[in-house]
Amino acid sequence: MSEPNYDAHPSLLRTRPFSTLITLLLIAGGLLVAVLGVQFIPPQFTGQFDSKMVQIAGIAVFAIATLKLLVSWVTTRSDRLVITDEELIWTHGLLSKQYTEIGMGSVRSVRVSQSLFQRIVNAGDVEIFTAGDDPELVVRGLPNPGRIRDLVNG
Structure with missing residues (x-):
């Protein structure tokens, strides 16, 4: 086989630009909610939510979005x-x-x-x-x- 003239994988951002950006926003938002907890919620709703449940929800959003981004990245890297x-x-x-x-x-x-x-x-x-x-x-x-x-x- 001769020397490759072109060798590339599809790009995640180029293949799924909006999905990737939304996933990155969900990762950042989930991390923010997990760290700040109830402080992230407007004051009029603070009494309705438990601080631990809000943090768990933030961690869940962060974990699911990170997993989705990882799966999408591995999918694009498996093509060449x-x-x-x-x-x-x-x-x-x-x-x-x-x-x-x-x-x-x-x-x-x-x-x-x-x-x-x-x-x-x-x-x-x-x-x-x-x-x-x-x-x-x-x-x-x-x-x-x-x-x-x-x-x-x-």
Whole structure:
């Protein structure tokens, strides 16, 4: 196998920007509630909540949001695209792996799709077509999709 021209994992923030930001806000909010407890609640509602229950709720929100962020991060890190002069190699999976290898000679076309946010962060969804109307390979949230298109077509 020759030297890779491109080697990248999908980016968590580029793949799921709003979900990631909301999860980070939940982590910060849960930590804030866990530390401050009843002081975080407006004074008119203070008598209705037990201090320990508020802290436990904050810890629970923090733990669940942290777990969700960790799972999402591991999911994106378990995918990888490598492009060499001869082939594209897509690896998917953490415990059980799925490998897709496509020779450069069999690639018919490449489609790059970018939303407005993806254009801002230089990411995109890449579809590789070999034969037929359905794409052989679809990868979402890869950095530098224009470079991928140029490497495959060039």
